[in-house]
């Protein structure tokens with residue numbers, strides 16, 4: 196019996212990953228940059244045993260169906276191959292984050308699974324290699340191997356496409372992210388399907404790629420200079436550009452709900468009244484508000500004038516895989 200256990204935190208991209216160059220290996224079309232968060236995470240335990248006759252996957256204590264189990268099995272196959280092991284496995288995973296709601300469960304989920312496999316099969320992969328493995332489960336998962344600010348360098352093949360930690364002299368410790376949870380149910384269009392449709396059909400997509408590269412370079416400068424205003428401006432603008440691409444897809448779609456629009460407007464108003472805060476959104480209707488730790492309580496109080504306290508979750512910079 197071989198056993199491994201890992202915990203990985205979610206990350207939210209400030210420069211979004213949106214679109215794949217290689218769908219099998221998950222090589223992205225653009226590099227991205229994220230902040231790993233302390234409030235949301237996944238804990239996964241895996242046991243390999245020669246007497247098991249199939250892979251079994253429990254998520255939040257629920258036995259998963261064939262489709263969900265197959266997805267996980269294919270990912271674990273990568274580790275079985277590497278370790279030359281043919282044992283089946285039982286996986287138990289707990290998401291301390293809503294699943295498939297645009298709150299980055301695939302990032303923490305697949306990173307935790309990668310970490311658990313690495314330990315169980317005694318592969319002793321270093322963080323960079325682990326990031327490459329996690330990438331093949333879900334692109335955003337490669338960034339959850341590290342804490343704080345992380346860059347996923349798109350690279351051009353399996354070896355070169357990996358996440359690295361960004362030196363930031365603890366700038367991330369001055370930041371906070373307030374999640375406005377508008378809907379924690381499973382989204383209609385998975386990130387994977389949404390970005391695929393966008394790459395294949397959106398006339399705005401080529402522009403996205405040009406802009407994402409410029410935004411990434413500018414954001415790295417803002418981090419080096421610890422310039423929060425610049426960081427926030429780029430974050431918000433980059434998210435808007437990503438979401439614009441979906442409107443030009445065929446057929447068009449959006450992850451925004453009327454509640455998302457309202458939340459974005461509330462953030463703009465709070466900012467106009469003198470508190471520095473900026474929003475970002477992922478493949479789902481929820482809105483995340485980037486601000487400075489020193490002002491987080493004030494901003495949360497302002498948000499609480501429009502949203503229930505249960506909808507507001509404060510997160511700070513979180514650790515890498517444990």
Ligand code: ADP
Nearest residue numbers: 237288294295296297298299300301304385386
């Ligand atoms: P999200 O916004 O939550 O990242 P995605 O559409 O990107 O949504 O990914 C959701 C998918 O990620 C799930 O349907 C499931 O396949 C996978 N996933 C989420 N959590 C886990 C986990 N703990 N273990 C394995 N796979 C997971």
Ligand code: DP6
Nearest residue numbers: 208211212333334335386387477478
């Ligand atoms: C909008 O990593 O969830 O959140 O690689 O297909 O599993 P797959 O998709 P995923 O996509 C995340 C998209 C995003 C932006 C980001 O996190 O960078």
Ligand code: CO
Nearest residue numbers: 299301302386
């Ligand atoms: Co995801």
